[in-house]
Structures are given as C-alpha cells and as structure tokens.
Amino acid sequence: MPPIKPTLTDVARLAGVSEITVSRVVRGKGPIAEETRLRVRGAIEALGYVPNRAAGTLASSASLFIGVILPSMHNIVFPEVLRGIYEGLAGSPYQPLLGVSEYDRDKEQEILASLLAWQPMAIITAGSDHTDVTRRLLSESGVRVVELMDTEGDPVDLVVGFSHRQAGYDSGRHLIARGYRRIGYVGHDWAADRRARLRYEGLVAALADTGLSLAAEVHADGPSSVTGGTEMLPRLLAAAPDIDAAVFVNDDMAVGGYFHCLAAGIAVKKDLALFGFNGLDIGQAIPMPLSTVRSNRFEIGRIAAERIIAEPKRPAVTEVVNTGYEIIEGATA
Known part of the structure; x- marks a missing residue:
C-alpha cells in the first residue's frame, strides 16, 4: 500500500500558519515574512510535502514526461547518458525533463522537489548518494525511480550501472x-x-x-x-x-x-x-x-529508459542491472 502523501493542510498545521500562507510560500508569490517562510520551508522538508503543479492541467499530461537529474553536462560522460535516455524513449510519447545538480546534493533535492510537483511518470537520477530528504521524496513518490551509474548503495527502486x-x-x-x-x-x-x-x-x-x-x-x-x-x-x-x-x-x-x-x-x-x-x-x-x-554510458541511459517504458509501475522489489565495463589495453600502460 503506497504511503499517504502529506497535504498542504498538514504543512500549515505543522508550521502554525494558514493554508493560504503555505500556498504563497510554495508559489513564491505575495508578501511573506522571512521567519514565516523559513518555518513553512522547514515543515515542507520535515513532511516531504510535494505540491501538485499539474493539478490544473489535463490529467493525462502529468504522465508524459520523465524527470532526469544529472550531475553535470560539462563532462562528456553525462551527455552520452542523456543520449541513451533519448534513444530508449524513441517511439514513445514520453520526453525527458532535465535538471543539472552540478554534483550538489542540496541542489539535487531542490530540482527533485520541483520535478515531482509536476507529477512525472518516473525519475532518473545519478548515483545513490542523496540527502535524507531526497531519498524520502524518491521513496514516497510512488513513481519509477532509476538511479544510474553506480551499483553501490541501497536502491530505491531500479539501479542501472556498475561497481x-x-x-x-x-x-x-x-x-x-x-x-x-x-x-x-x-x-x-x-x-x-x-x-x-x-x-x-x-x-x-x-x-x-x-x-x-x-x-x-x-x-x-x-x-x-x-x-x-x-x-x-x-x-x-x-x-x-x-x-x-x-x-x-x-x-x-x-x-x-x-x-x-x-x-x-x-x-x-x-x-x-x-x-x-x-x-x-x-x-x-x-x-x-x-x-x-x-564504461557503457550510452547503454546505461538506454536501458534505464526502456525499463521504465516496459514496466511503468514501480515493482514491489528492487533490482540492480549491471552494465559492466571493459579494460582497454591501449598503448600508454
């Protein structure tokens, strides 16, 4: 049974403010005292509350994109992973929505909260080294979660990569x-x-x-x-x-x-x-x-996307897909 998601009312109750005040903080609109804003933000993190940005849109539109969080686009490794994700999604109605964390766990948490607010079909992110809040948001989101690149750690759902x-x-x-x-x-x-x-x-x-x-x-x-x-x-x-x-x-x-x-x-x-x-x-x-x-970077991205499409609902058990690696003898050693 999926966990009961916290509501705006729960945040308001914990922060000791009105629901309108919470809504203003979430939307970033209207005059809010800094102390109040910090109290509301603290309640949001403590509860793992995620607003539903897609509530006013067509019901089907919420499931047409996959949130992707990569640590960098300067390193050629991750553009290749992204290219694999696009290949895996080819021919499907789904599109990736990309965020870049710059190897910052707090920024990853911020991007994830923003992506989840739009009710994505799935989340793809790199690695398993998350903040406690990020891990809780991933675990309680109910959507497919694929952690890429490294098989070390405790999976939330599906891991695709190698040791x-x-x-x-x-x-x-x-x-x-x-x-x-x-x-x-x-x-x-x-x-x-x-x-x-x-x-x-x-x-x-x-x-x-x-x-x-x-x-x-x-x-x-x-x-x-x-x-x-x-x-x-x-x-x-x-x-x-x-x-x-x-x-x-x-x-x-x-x-x-x-x-x-x-x-x-x-x-x-x-x-x-x-x-x-x-x-x-x-x-x-x-x-x-x-x-x-x-490392099989392109394959990591492709397999992640294909597995999401093949099984869009999160399974009851976690899984690790080992894509392996190859030592290239080369000429320098």
Whole structure:
C-alpha cells in the first residue's frame, strides 16, 4: 500500500500558519515574512510535502514526461547518458525533463522537489548518494525511480550501472599484472564525486592485496579537466620522481597528463605509464591510445529508459542491472 502523501493542510498545521500562507510560500508569490517562510520551508522538508503543479492541467499530461537529474553536462560522460535516455524513449510519447545538480546534493533535492510537483511518470537520477530528504521524496513518490551509474548503495527502486569500486580494483590488478609497482594517483576534488572516490578506494585495495601502496597522490581543486591533468602530473612527479605508472581519475585528466609528457620529453609507457577511466573518444584519438576503462554510458541511459517504458509501475522489489565495463589495453600502460 503506497504511503499517504502529506497535504498542504498538514504543512500549515505543522508550521502554525494558514493554508493560504503555505500556498504563497510554495508559489513564491505575495508578501511573506522571512521567519514565516523559513518555518513553512522547514515543515515542507520535515513532511516531504510535494505540491501538485499539474493539478490544473489535463490529467493525462502529468504522465508524459520523465524527470532526469544529472550531475553535470560539462563532462562528456553525462551527455552520452542523456543520449541513451533519448534513444530508449524513441517511439514513445514520453520526453525527458532535465535538471543539472552540478554534483550538489542540496541542489539535487531542490530540482527533485520541483520535478515531482509536476507529477512525472518516473525519475532518473545519478548515483545513490542523496540527502535524507531526497531519498524520502524518491521513496514516497510512488513513481519509477532509476538511479544510474553506480551499483553501490541501497536502491530505491531500479539501479542501472556498475561497481566503481570494483572498476578501480580491477584497474589496479591490471597494472600490477603488467609489472608496475611504483604507482601514483592524480585526482580532483572528489568531495561531491562519490564514484571517483570509490574507484580510488578500489585501486588502493588492489595495491594493498599485493603488499603495495600508492607512491604519491595529488588532487586538483575543482572538477576534472584536461588542463588539470597537465598541471597535476608534474606535481605528482615532483612528489615521487621514481613512479612507473600514474593512474588518473578519468580520461580528461589522463589526456592532460599525456600532453605534459609530450612537452617534457617523457616517453609514455617506457618512462611512465598512464591509465585513465571512462574510455572517451579523445583518449583513443591521441597518437598513443590511452589505456583505460570503458564504461557503457550510452547503454546505461538506454536501458534505464526502456525499463521504465516496459514496466511503468514501480515493482514491489528492487533490482540492480549491471552494465559492466571493459579494460582497454591501449598503448600508454
């Protein structure tokens, strides 16, 4: 039996204000004292109340879109996921409505509340690292919920992706099997990027299982970029000049490291092996194709959309669809 959803009346009662005042706060219209607005917002979060924006529209219109929340559109990974979602929805009447959280959990919560107010058919979001309020809203929404990219964590409904921790572990085992022992790491600010941290933890575990540890590690401030890789690799080499391999958080950073090697006269693979993650086209287009892990990003998006269409009502049991990944041998490690 689906949970009873809180009403505007419930919010008004908890906040100690009139229903008209709650309506004004929700719609952002009319003069409201800041103290009152904060009290109403607090009641909304505490109850998990979601206004119905679609109430005044045709009943059928509420089910014609799927809310999609992605962490970034700057990273080519997520446009590919979105392309897969469009492919999965092709030929159906459904359309995605996109929000971008910029890896901010509070912003994801805000976007989700806005999307749910329009009564979507389903919600697709990245990962399972949500605020408590976001998880409650997803759980109590009653609609299909698909969490993409990472299979770690407790699913709300359906998860489509793979284990980033295992991908990091397998990357480490691959490098060890190829004879590398003095391995360094180049990362970025992973405070919000949980999947990057899981891969790092997997890599460290693989090294530990062989009696090894990272020779050194450096982290760029902010998100990953080619420029960040170009800047960070010399810092890693300054900290550990004798490393024989550098693992990068992703292909963007690894390609930047490759460019630094070209400029500094470092023989890639002979003097220093480079290893990335994602399997981006740019990494395979450089003169020495990048050694990396290819994730099935397009398939993740496509499968998510197709599963929603095939089974529009949330099932009683949760499910994990593992899309796997592939280690690309490349020429840099």
